[in-house]
Amino acid sequence: MANCPSCWKNDKSFFAIRCPDCNTVVSFVEQLLHSTMRLIAGIISTVVFIAFMLWAVPTFVDWAETLEPANPPQAEINFDEPLDFSN
Numbered sequence: 142m143a144n145c146p147s148c149w150k151n152d153k154s155f156f157a158i159r160c161p162d163c164n165t166v167v168s169f170v171e172q173l174l175h176s177t178m179r180l181i182a183g184i185i186s187t188v189v190f191i192a193f194m195l196w197a198v199p200t201f202v203d204w205a206e207t208l209e210p211a212n213p214p215q216a217e218i219n220f221d222e223p224l225d226f227s228n
Contacts, residue, residue, distance in 0.1 A: 146175040 145153045145160035146167060153160045153167070155176070160167060 143172060143176055144179065146171060 142151055143153050143155040144151055145163060145165065147165040148160060148163040150160065150162040152162065155172060156169070158166060158168075
């Protein structure tokens with residue numbers, strides 16, 4: 142199935158002369174150009190999204206490493222010494 146360039150419905154046969162929904166005459170060359178442009182736009186948008194993620198994730202990780210921890214580190218507990226509970 143292919144998209145109709147006029148109504149954008151997805152139930153037009155690729156080689157059909159008319160769209161069954163809007164009854165628009167669509168030539169083979171027009172259908173071929175429309176389908177090619179849609180394929181290229183999908184590929185370009187996928188590549189741009191992947192490139193953005195390859196840039197954004199390392200940038201976010203670098204930024205997150207510069208943040209101070211929410212809870213400052215506590216004093217070390219020495220488990221070798223017995224606890225003294227006498228007050």
